[in-house]
């Protein structure tokens with residue numbers, strides 16, 4: 001494993017200042033909080049010592065005065081410390097939400113190709129994992145705040161130790177003994193601080209290893225939990241009796257390995273913390289002996305014994321807390337690195353800036369010019385030297401066997417991927433040169449594996465919370481869903497499905513109609529329908545075909561289907577075979593040609609033949 005770079009104190013300070021951007025008061029709050037938080041204990045120790053000393057001297061009035069000073073000072077300083085902490089966390093908290101929003105924004109705006117990559121998924125998981133556990137940005141702020149407070153406490157405690165060392169009665173104590181004991185104490189402190197740093201680094205390393213392993217196991221856990229609540233899988237799990245199989249996955253290797261790492265981390269942490277605690281205890285012992293010697297020699301009073309002992313205990317706690325904070329900071333630092341990396345992942349194809357010319361006549365011409373393509377990381381060409389022109393206002397059917405490359409061709413058109421060879425142009429300009437957001441607006445697409453969101457129906461159709469209700473009703477009517485929607489409990493505002501509340505479920509065909517309605521609502525000049533009627537009943541399907549021209553309303557339409565009779569209404573049919581254009585023409589010419597299209601049509605027709613005149617064509621019902 002590479003040596004990780006720990007966050008230095010300077011970096012921590014810079015981080016706090018970075019967070020304070022826009023809140024100029026924050027560094028002042030930080031310093032005030034640090035000083036007040038660290039001083040409370042020492043004010044206590046100091047004044048207790050004073051009270052004890054004057055009580056022993058039977059100066060009760062003076063003792064009462066010290067008590068009042070103690071109460072008032074501690075109250076004021078504690079209030080300042082708590083207020084500073086609150087203000088700091090108040091400003092740090094929103095930054096957490098901000099990072100979540102930024103992560104989601106980045107993830108949603110990433111190219112499809114990037115989202116498919118394991119590497120990206122892993123980076124995203126890392127960010128999510130850190131957001132879910134420790135390591136968020138606000139937590140980082142609070143840990144740094146805590147770390148600085150502990151450091152200040154240690155500095156104050158060191159001041160007390162120096163005070164203790166200097167409080168010598170030189171007539172009774174030899175300079176030699178003073179130097180030896182001072183040397184031992186300083187060496188002890190330096191050693192404990194060094195040991196604490198090493199141990200926190202080691203535990204930090206283990207934490208990060210565990211965290212990385214936990215990403216995998218969390219991903220698996222999330223998936224398994226999704227399976228439990230998914231209606232889609234609920235049937236299969238019961239029908240195929242997958243209960244045992246899935247329960248075993250909860251105890252699978254990935255999860256076991258993660259548990260082992262958690263145990264190992266606990267061991268390392270237990271051992272490390274134990275060692276530091278032991279070293280601290282020895283150091284405290286030495287210091288107590290030192291204080292006792294001084295007390296016996298009469299160099300320090302009873303109250304001062306109490307004060308120094310209190311300071312030593314506080315310092316031990318501060319060192320322990322400092323270590324804990326350092327581990328958390330280190331861990332959160334790893335998260336922040338992942339976050340930075342993720343947010344700054346470059347966008348590959350979205351670099352184009354040309355605006356799309358707004359045309360009322362929809363004269364947009366798309367062309368595939370000798371396009372070949374293989375998916376990233378593979379060597380098999382899925383499309384080979386495809387040249388195609390999409391004529392304005394034309395309806396074109398794309399047919400071919402499974403895996404012929406039909407959907408791939410559409411994905412290239414939508415810039416989900418870039419062609420490996422050749423180019424795709426819009427009105428003569430390569431599509432990559434256009435601004436992506438504008439480019440994608442000219443397409444309304446229904447994919448075969450479309451998804452509806454578990455949000456209200458109208459928002460699903462409009463793709464926004466701002467809904468033009470008239471238009472929603474229009475497209476609902478066009479796809480034949482009007483009666484169904486009228487029966488829904490909140491009409492077009494009805495929540496779909498159950499994931500985000502008590503929604504209404506749709507049948508597969510109804511969902512497909514909503515997906516088509518969504519495409520129609522977009523009112524884009526290009527309509528792409530990939531197997532748009534696969535889930536529709538025969539009546540709904542024939543209605544869609546009969547009204548197809550009305551539905552697309554003179555737009556350019558690309559239509560993928562395995563149902564050959566539904567291609568007949570298209571102006572042009574393109575047959576893809578193993579990634580190449582095998583044939584192109586209208587139904588009549590292709591049937592007369594008796595080539596691939598004819599073979600596909602006839603293969604289907606034999607089951608649904610209406611009539612077959614001698615030597616003539618069959619007609620699929």
Ligand SMILES: Nc1ncnc2c1ncn2[C@@H]1O[C@H](COP(=O)(O)OP(=O)(O)OP(=O)(O)O)[C@@H](O)[C@H]1O
Nearest residue numbers: 116375378382400401402403404405406407408409
């Ligand atoms: N993301 C991907 N990475 C690698 N290969 C892929 C990817 N997506 C699809 N393929 C491969 O590309 C080939 C063509 O797939 P495509 O989905 O374009 O076919 P299709 O003609 O639409 O098929 P169908 O009629 O079954 O929908 C398939 O062999 C498939 O395995």
